[in-house]
Amino acid sequence: MSLLTAVVVWLITLAISIPFVTRTWWMPEAITDIGRLIDESFMVTLAITGFIFVVAQVxxxxxxxxxxxxxxxxxxxxxxxNKLEILWTAAASVIFVGLTLTGFSVWAETRFIDRRSMEPSEGRLMIEVTGQQFVWNMRYPGEDNQFGPTDINLIDDAAGNPVGLDRDGPGGADDIMVPEMRVPVNREVELALKSKDVLHNFFVPELRIKLDTVPGLVGTLRFKADKEGKYEIVCSELCGLGHYKMRSFLYVVSEEEYDAWMEEQASYLF
Ligand SMILES: [Cu+2]
Known part of the structure; x- marks a missing residue:
């Protein structure tokens, strides 16, 4: 009877390990250099914890x-x-601290940006992303590369002004508001993440970036996509009844296609 129980434990262990080894239901392919580094970091963590898991179950x-x-x-x-207690506590500490140190720089790369204003950083495409129940609003600074001021009294979803952009303010006339994100391939993009109401979470699986949007705060994320395509943007923070349909798309396109699109968007303004 004990042997039968043991065999059941081993079989369950084997069954759980198979999808990880064969990569069934795996993550979509990463489309940034940092995304691939995150995957490497993930694989190291998975290999170490997976090995310990199998040994422990055996x-x-x-x-x-x-x-x-x-x-x-x-x-x-x-x-x-006591000897064993000290040994495995020390081993766990070394593994956790070690993984943190090796993964830290990759993680920091997408997040730690000096951001005290909404001024676009040198050479980067700046996009402001505002989450609201239950849509994503993208704002591009337009030709002048400067975001116009916003005013809470000007917020009018029905009139296509979900963030209360003041078109008459400095730099506001040419700002472009769209429900989807379009970026040129191989261009450094910087996102300023905001929320209008509750917590949301901006997540694009292929970019391997994910950050809460918090009312009153500006979060930042950076990425440089190197593969053209259409990718899903999802909200991964339960934000209300319509959370399940809070999605948009990221289009990574060629420089020419992006310019043409920008021109088209700008033509609607005047
Ligand atoms: Cu949401």
């Missing part, structure tokens, strides 16, 4: 098999083993 099965209920009662009672 040991569990073996223990059940060897010391399961037996008529001769051969198992001993133990008060614990």
């Amino acid at each position: 040991a569990l099965g073996y223990t059940v098999w060897k010391y399961g209920r037996k008529s001769d009662g051969s198992a001993d009672y133990t008060h614990g083993n």
Whole structure:
């Protein structure tokens, strides 16, 4: 009977491991350099924790098999083993701190940007993303590369002004508001993430970036997509009844296609 239990434990372990080894239901392919580095970091973590998981489950099965209920009662009672406690606590600490140190720079690369104003950074395409129940609003600074001022009294969803942009303010006349995101391939993009109402979360799986949008705060994310295509933008923070349909799309297109689109958007303004 103990052997049967042990075999069941081992079979479950094997079944759980198969999708990870064969990469069934895997993540979509990363489309940024940083995304690929994050994947590397992820694989190192998965290999270490996966190895420990399998070893622990094999040991569990073996223990059940060897010391399961037996008529001769051969198992001993133990008060614990300090040496072992110290050993595995130290080992876990080394692994966790080590993984943090190796993954830290990759993680920081997409997030730590000096952002005290809404001025576009040198050479980057700046896009302001405002989450609201239940849509994503993208704002481009337009030809002058400067975002116009906003005023809460000017917010009017029905009139196509979800962020209260003041068209008469400095730099406001040419700002472009769209429900979808379009960026040129291989261009550094910087996002300023905001929320109008509750917490949302901006997530594009292929970019491997994800950040809460918090009312009153400006979050920043950076990316440089190197593969053209259409990618889903999802809200991954439960934000209300319509959360499930809060999605948009990121289009990574050629420089020419992007310019043509920008021109078309600008033509609607005047
Ligand atoms: Cu949301």
